[in-house]
Amino acid sequence: MSINSNDTLFYEIKRLNETVYKICFEAPPHIVSDGLWSGHENERRPMKSFLTLFELQLVIIFALTQICSFLLKPLRLPKFLSQMIAGLILGISFELKPLDTYMNKFFPYGTHDVISTISSLGMVLFVFINGVQMDFSLITRTxxxxWIISIIGLFVPLCVGFIPLLTLPGRIEAIHKMHGDGIAVTVLTHSLSQFATIASLLSELQIQNSELGRLSLSSALVSDILVTVISTNIVALKTSPNSTALLRNIFLLFIFFVLIPLVCRPIMFWIIKHTPEGRPVKDSYIYVIISTVFLLGIFSVKINQEFVLGAFILGLSVPEGAPLGSTLVKKLQFFGTTFFLPIFVTTCVLKADFSMDLTSYIMVSNGLVVLAIHMVKMTACFITALCCKMPVTDAFCISLILNTKGVVEVGIYNSAFDDQVINRKTYGVMMISIMIIATIVHWSLKLLYDPSRKYAGYQKRNMISLKKNSELRILVTLQKQNHISATTDFIDLCCPTQEKPITIDVLHVIELVGRALPLFIPHCLQRQASGSTSYKSYSDDFILAFDIYEHNNQNAVSINTYTAISPPNLMFEDVCNLALDKVATIIILPFHITWSSDGVVESNDKKVLRALNRKVLEIAPCSVGILVTRANSIPKPTSEYSNTRLAIIYLGGNDDDEEVLCLAKRAMNNHRINLVVYRLVAKENIEELEELMVIGDEMLEELRHAENVKYEEVFTENGSETASFLREIMNEHDFFIVGRRHETQSPQTDGLAEWSEFPELGAIGDFLASPDLNSSASVLVVQQQLSCSNDLKGWVL
Known part of the structure; x- marks a missing residue:
């Protein structure tokens, strides 16, 4: 039967049987069009030229995926589902009579392979990027x-799926005649947990930095490596025609797995060594690595393996993180993940046959196999997680995570379909199963898992609740080296002594770039493992600085240092987790703006630090302080006569002010600190002042009558008068401590909040930190544990 060649890119097409066509075309084919008019003379019309038609198809696919993404955004579905739905719409359009004519014009016979081949570059780069982001060495430290969850979750469904088939050889032959290898592929692929798929899911849900996310990624990493080793050997076994070819392929595969890491990884370390610190990797090195990706892909095909195998193994060989891993990810992220990959997913779904009857044997049998395998895998993971003493909800969540499907599975089924391992109807069922499973897992996790629940304050963790002479535990979060001196200055203000020691947990936060797995390094354990202090670390300067400080304050200060490498939007998880684990009393965070010694703004890190501070203020399990530091603002005492001038701004009637007074009580024990307590009193409350003092604060009374503390009451009518007073005293002090007064209104601050630029500092804190004041004084803004505040007491109880 002949097909109209005008609806194709070819001169003539004849169907010889159901699957074989005779095609006549010009070689080399028309790549570029000569335009709408001149193209008719030599048949180089736009719709007969590969490049022009390819560009038109890209526009259609891109527009449709963006529309689907916009319409599905309120449903909070995974991003790749909009790309699959776009392919589903295009596939159905071919079956609708009013649209089939236009679809055959835009997607004529002969172009599907072209766009699929080109867009497959996206899948190769996606696999390579995920290989780069994997920390293969973690598999030895998992x-x-x-390991237990991963192995049981992998082999139990495989056994349940394949043992009945292997015990019934006659049934296997009958199934093979009807399905091909569809049932076997279904059992195998739905038993697997792909690292890239799970990493994408956790990233979208923003829980990869939680304890559950870390465990899921570690389990997926183990599963992915095991499956890669096993599957490549199975492919070599099935595709080898004789024992000689089998031995050759197995030997080359072994060389492939061993030689690439042994040769390529040292070369990449050499590249890193010859890249100056703080400078980008040379583009020439990047181009060589990208070329190697495709060369290894060609070699993979030569030994009867998938093209992406070479990209995956080379990606694992790249040292994760900066500078090389992060540079490769940044260079390839756009073309690999943003541009080509959505086109690849859409064209994969476009191939599927969705014109099937819901009662058809193929759909029912494959659907039941998918359901059975997932139920078995979920049960195995759930029971194993419970045996590992995980909470019931977390155990159910990890079983869902390890059962999710995504882009990697789309690529696997597409490869199986192209190799004629599965037929078109089975391929369509698999595409539908991916969409259904991904949607169920995504919605279920959003409903069941909230990592911030564990920060709810069932116990009071603030300074006012500390018993007399009990140990003060402070968690200090740092990002840059200029935060170190500000932190040690604050610790000095807390007056650590042998009678009143302070334990400091220092957390150095680093932005996660070029790797998928967040990393948390306790350096105290690292030292014990190494047996010495001469080890390479992300935070050497921080460790050295605080080691020196601890040595200079022996028996008064105990310091533990940690490094957390995580995405900027999830750094708060590391901070709050460590505060919860170490039973911290207060968290000290650096302000996102830093000043130079002459008062000029050096950096303004709104993206990372400010977002971190605001999130920690919302969910912290203890009190929080934001430290606004100006360079060289606190003079180091060089003699017994040089003192630090500390001012406390107290308004009263607020939990945050109680924390401020606790810090003031500690500071007054240091004879090198000149402490002044300013109590701001509204003029309308002057008559009630004596009554308030009798009823109220014992700590304030203690400070008021201390010999080395100056106490002053200041009467103000509104925020304007308060601002005028603060301007007068601004240059008389080196350091200010003030309460944030979260969501609290008072006459003394009336009007100040309207001009507040940084609400996380509160009205007075924002005013004191304003660069317009030309002051050199640092400011600490304190918020008492929020979960113990009045607005959350009912929920906590």
Whole structure:
């Protein structure tokens, strides 16, 4: 049967049987069009030229995926589902009579392979990027729990799926005649947990930095490596025609797995060594690595393996993180993940046959196999997680995570379909199963898992609740080296002594770039493992600085240092987790703006630090302080006569002010600190002042009558008068401590909040931190543990 060649890119097409066509075309084919008019003379019309038609198809696919993404955004579905739905719409359009004519014009016979081949570059780069982001060395450090969950979750569904088939050889032959290898592929692929798929899911849900997310990624990493090793050997076994070819392919595969890491990884370390610190990797090195990706892909095909195998192994060989891993990810992220990959997903779904009857044997049988395998895998993971002493909700969540499907599975089924391992109807069922499973897992996790629940304050963790002479535990979060001196200055103000020691947990936060797995490094354990202090670390300067400070304050200060490498939007998880684990009393965070010694703004890190501070203020399990530091603002005492001038701004009637007074009580024990307490009193409350003092604050009374503390009451009518007073005293002090007064209104601050630029500092804190004051004084803004405040007491109880 002949097909009209005008609806194709070819001169003539004849169907010889159901699957074989005779095609006549010009070689080389028309790539570029000569335009709408001149193209008719030599048949180089736009719709007969590969490049022009390819560009038109890209525009259609891109527009449709963006429309689907916009319409599905309120449903909060995974991003790749909009790309699959776009392919589903295009596929159905071919079956609708009013649209089939236009679809055959825009997607004529002969162009599907072109766009699929070109867009497959996106899948190759996606696999390579995920290989780069994997920390392969982590597999040797992964705990037993991740190994157990991964192995049981992998092999139990495989056994349940394949043992009945292997015990019934006659049934296998009948199934093979009807399905091909569809049932076997279904059992195998739905038993797997792909690292890239799970990493994408956790990233979208923003929980990869939680304890559950870390365990899921570790389990997926183990599963992915095991499956890669097993599957490549199975492919070599099935595709080898004889024992000689089998031995050759197995030997080359072994060389492939061993030689690439042994040769390529040292070369990449050499590249890193010859890249100056703080400078980008040379583009020439990047181009060589990208070229190697495709060369290894060609070699993979030569030994009967998938093209992406070479990209995956080379990606694992790249040292994760900066500078090389992060540079490769940044260079390839756009073309690999943003541009080509959505086109690849859409064209994969476009191939599927969705014109099937819901009662058809293929759909029912494959659907039941998918359901059975997922139920078995979920049960195995759930029971194993419970045996590992995980909470019931977390155990159910990890079983859902390890059962999710995504882009990687789309690529696997597409490859199986192109190799004629599965037929078109089975391929369509698999595409539908991916969409259904991904949607169920995504919605279920959003409903069940909230990592911030564990920060709810069932116990009071603030300074006012500390018993007399009990140990003060402070968690200090740092990002840059200029935060170190500000932190040590604050610790000095807390007056650590042998009688009143302070334990400091220092957390150095680093932005996660070029790797998928967040990293948390306790350097105290790292030292014990190494047996010395001469080890390479992300935070050497921080460790050295605080080691010196601890040595200079022996028996008064105990310091533990940690490094957390995580995405900027999830750094708060590391901070709050560590505060919860170490039973911290207060968290000290750096302000996102830093000043130079002459008062000029050096940096303004709104993206990372400000977002971190605001999130920690919302969910912290203890009190929080934001430290606004100006360069060289606190003079170091060089003699017994040089003192630090500390001012406390107290308004009263607020929990935050109680924390401020606790810090003031500690500071007054240091004879090198000149402490002044300013109590701001509204003029309308002057008559009530004596009554308030009798009823109220014992700590304020203690400070008021202390010999080395100056106490002053200041009467103000509104925020304007308060601002005038603060301007007068601004240059008389080196350091200010003030309460944030979260969501509290008072006459003394009336009007100040309207001009506040940084609400996280509160009205007075924002005013004191304003660069317009030309002051050199640092400011600490304190918020008492929010979960113990009045607005959350009912929920906590």
């Amino acid at each position: 705990g037993k729990r991740a």
